[in-house]
Amino acid sequence: MHNELKTPYFMINEDKLIANLEKAKHLKDISGVKLVLALKCFSTWGVFDIIKPYLDGTTSSGPFEVKLGHETFGGETHAYSVGYSEDDVREVADICDKMIFNSQSQLAAYRHIVEGKASLGLRLNPGVSYAGQDLANPARKYSRLGVQADHIKPEVFENIDGVMFHMNCENKDVDAFVGLLDSISEQFGEHLNKLDWVSLGGGVFFTWPGYNIDKLGVALKGFSEKHGVQLYLEPGEAIITKTTDLVVTVVDIVENVKTTAIVDSATEAHRLDTLIYDEPASILEATEGGAHDYVIGSCSCLAGDQFCEASFDTPLQIGQRLHIMDSAGYTMVKLNWFNGLRMPSVYCERSSGEVQKLNEFDYSDFKRSLSQWSVK
The missing domain is CATH 2.40.37.10 (Lyase, Ornithine Decarboxylase; Chain A, domain 1)
Structure with a gap:
C-alpha cells in the first residue's frame, strides 16, 4: 500500500513509537520523574493519542506550542520562552500549569500576571553542559539561556516554585549526565531545597540502544529525595527517535x-x-x-x-x-x-x-x- x-x-511507525514510550514508562516507574513532551522537537498532534497514556504533559518554547499542548495533549502544560512579550504572557497564563521565565528581569516584570494562575519558575544556567556542537550548547560562551550562578539574587528563590535547567543535547552517556546532576546539586543545592519542583530539561537520550535506564533512574530518584523536589525531564528526540x-x-x-x-x-x-x-x-x-x-x-x-x-x-x-x-x-x-x-x-x-x-x-x-x- x-x-x-x-x-x-x-511515515510514523506506531510500534516503534510505543517501544520508546515503554522505556519512558520504565524510567518513570523506577525514578518518580515526570516526563513532559518537548513540542519544539515534535508537535505532530495526530499521534498524541499514542503518546498521552505514557507522558505527563507537554513543555513549550512559544505561545502557540502552549496552546497546542493544552488543546491536544492535556495533562500538565509547561510554558517557557527565551523572551516573553506581555501579550505572550497574558495569552497563556490561564492555560498553563507552570510558567518558566528565562531571566530575573522577565520574572519581575510579569509575575503579577501569572500569580494565582500558574506555578512560577526560573531558568538557571549551570555553566556546564553536554552538547556535540557549540550551536546547540546551552552553556556556550555568552549564553543568553538562563541565569548564571553568579548573577542570581538569592531572594528570588523565596517567591518561585521551581527552576528549569536545560544543559543536554543528545546526551547518550549516563555517567556524563550524573556528573551534571552532581554539579547542579553542588552549585544550587541550598536554593533547590526551598523549591517544589525542578525540571532538568531535555536532551537526555535514554531510549538510545544500550542506554542504562536503571542507572539514570537511580540518579534521578536520589537527586529528588536529596532536595525534596518533584523532578521533570523534557524529552523530545528520546520519544520519537528511529x-x-x-x-x-x-x-x-x-x-x-x-x-x-x-x-x-x-x-x-x-x-x-x-x-x-x-x-x-x-x-x-x-x-x-x-x-x-x-x-x-x-x-x-x-x-x-x-x-x-x-x-x-x-x-x-x-x-x-x-x-x-x-x-x-x-x-x-x-x-x-x-x-x-x-x-x-x-x-x-x-x-x-x-x-x-x-x-x-x-x-x-x-x-x-x-x-x-x-x-x-
Whole structure:
C-alpha cells in the first residue's frame, strides 16, 4: 500500500513509537520523574493519542506550542520562552500549569500576571553542559539561556516554585549526565531545597540502544529525595527517535566526478537540521561498502543541499524510492516552503497495519502562507 502514496511523505511507525514510550514508562516507574513532551522537537498532534497514556504533559518554547499542548495533549502544560512579550504572557497564563521565565528581569516584570494562575519558575544556567556542537550548547560562551550562578539574587528563590535547567543535547552517556546532576546539586543545592519542583530539561537520550535506564533512574530518584523536589525531564528526540522515515523518489541522476541521485525533497525545506548541523542522513536502502556510490542530492537550488553520500549494492534508478531514516525530531516542526517544493504529507502506520493520513498539503497552503490579501 505504501507504494500508492505520493512522495515525499513522512511515515510514523506506531510500534516503534510505543517501544520508546515503554522505556519512558520504565524510567518513570523506577525514578518518580515526570516526563513532559518537548513540542519544539515534535508537535505532530495526530499521534498524541499514542503518546498521552505514557507522558505527563507537554513543555513549550512559544505561545502557540502552549496552546497546542493544552488543546491536544492535556495533562500538565509547561510554558517557557527565551523572551516573553506581555501579550505572550497574558495569552497563556490561564492555560498553563507552570510558567518558566528565562531571566530575573522577565520574572519581575510579569509575575503579577501569572500569580494565582500558574506555578512560577526560573531558568538557571549551570555553566556546564553536554552538547556535540557549540550551536546547540546551552552553556556556550555568552549564553543568553538562563541565569548564571553568579548573577542570581538569592531572594528570588523565596517567591518561585521551581527552576528549569536545560544543559543536554543528545546526551547518550549516563555517567556524563550524573556528573551534571552532581554539579547542579553542588552549585544550587541550598536554593533547590526551598523549591517544589525542578525540571532538568531535555536532551537526555535514554531510549538510545544500550542506554542504562536503571542507572539514570537511580540518579534521578536520589537527586529528588536529596532536595525534596518533584523532578521533570523534557524529552523530545528520546520519544520519537528511529520512529519515522521521510520517503522520497529519485527523479534524476547526474554525473560530475561523483554520481548524484536527485530526489523530490530538500534538506533546507524538509529536513533542516541535516543542513544546519551538517549531520548526514541515513538511507534504509544503502549498504556499507556497496559497489555503487551516490550523493543523495535535493531538488532545491541551494548548491550544497544534499542529504548524504551513500553506497548501494545495485545502481539506483529514476523512479526508485528511498527511505531517509529517523526523520521525526526537528523535521516536521521546521518544514518550510523554500523553492515552492511540494510539502511532504504525514502518515502513521498503526499497529493494526492501517496507514492513517494525518496531513497533506497542496498549492493553496503554499499560496496562503505568503499572503492572504492583495493590496490594490
